[in-house]
Amino acid sequence: MPETKNASTALIDSLNWRYATKKFDSEKRLDDETLAKLLEALRLSASSFGLQPWKFVVVSDPEIKKQLPAVSWGQMQPQDCSHLVVICRIAELDEAFVDKFLNASATTRGVTVDSLASYSSMIKGFLNNSSDKETWAAKQCYIALGTLLTAAAHLGVDACPMEGFDAAAYDKILGLEKLGCHSVVICPLGYRASDDKYAQAPKVRFESEDVIVHI
Numbered sequence: 001m002p003e004t005k006n007a008s009t010a011l012i013d014s015l016n017w018r019y020a021t022k023k024f025d026s027e028k029r030l031d032d033e034t035l036a037k038l039l040e041a042l043r044l045s046a047s048s049f050g051l052q053p054w055k056f057v058v059v060s061d062p063e064i065k066k067q068l069p070a071v072s073w074g075q076m077q078p079q080d081c082s083h084l085v086v087i088c089r090i091a092e093l094d095e096a097f098v099d100k101f102l103n104a105s106a107t108t109r110g111v112t113v114d115s116l117a118s119y120s121s122m123i124k125g126f127l128n129n130s131s132d133k134e135t136w137a138a139k140q141c142y143i144a145l146g147t148l149l150t151a152a153a154h155l156g157v158d159a160c161p162m163e164g165f166d167a168a169a170y171d172k173i174l175g176l177e178k179l180g181c182h183s184v185v186i187c188p189l190g191y192r193a194s195d196d197k198y199a200q201a202p203k204v205r206f207e208s209e210d211v212i213v214h215i
């Protein structure tokens with residue numbers, strides 16, 4: 001777990017503690033409560049328009065996980081982790097999907113769907129004019145990934161953001177077409193192996209004056 005001196009440094013301590021875990025302890029598993037909190041953090045992620053054009057597929061079946069290193073550039077994290085989160089974009093980002101979101105908005109906020117007509121036109125207009133809805137939806141998935149990484153660090157759970165996998169092969173193995181989605185980025189979750197030497201490697205980050213500009 002990240003060491004915390006006081007509440008005001010807790011977040012930065014957690015972000016310093018986390019690292020892209022190369023080797024998971026395959027014997028250690030997330031308990032249900034911790035997993036539920038991480039999935040709730042994912043569900044609460046921000047997205048453009050609030051549209052949530054994603055599905056989060058959680059893989060814990062060992063037989064399925066065993067098939068994944070071969071289609072993950074030989075990387076073992078998808079097999080050895082406790083739970084693998086496959087962050088997927090919705091395949092059909094059509095008007096029906098927007099309507100589903102608007103219906104949920106109306107119900108949650110106690111307003112009529114008709115009162116959301118101009119918001120509806122704006123979202124549908126944006127998507128209809130977009131030449132690459134797939135990339136737009138994938139960008140939203142990366143926001144969810146960031147939320148998950150921060151939440152995992154906060155809870156003392158190890159994670160590894162991963163693009164090094166064959167998305168078409170994952171879609172096939174996990175039957176994602178039937179779920180109406182495509183894999184974008186993956187995030188194994190669990191606990192680091194005690195001999196993962198990357199855990200001790202100092203973070204390589206540019207100095208703040210190189211990357212932060214105050215105007």
Ligand SMILES: Cc1cc2nc3c(=O)[nH]c(=O)nc-3n(C[C@H](O)[C@H](O)[C@H](O)COP(=O)(O)O)c2cc1C
Pocket residue numbers: 018019020021022075160161162163164165185203
């Ligand atoms: C989108 C994305 C994809 C990544 N893909 C992989 C991957 O396939 N395998 C891996 O071991 N690390 C992967 N990483 C981890 C990065 O190499 C790592 O985050 C970076 O070197 C910074 O180190 P730190 O996260 O340990 O601080 C990925 C990171 C991101 C954000």
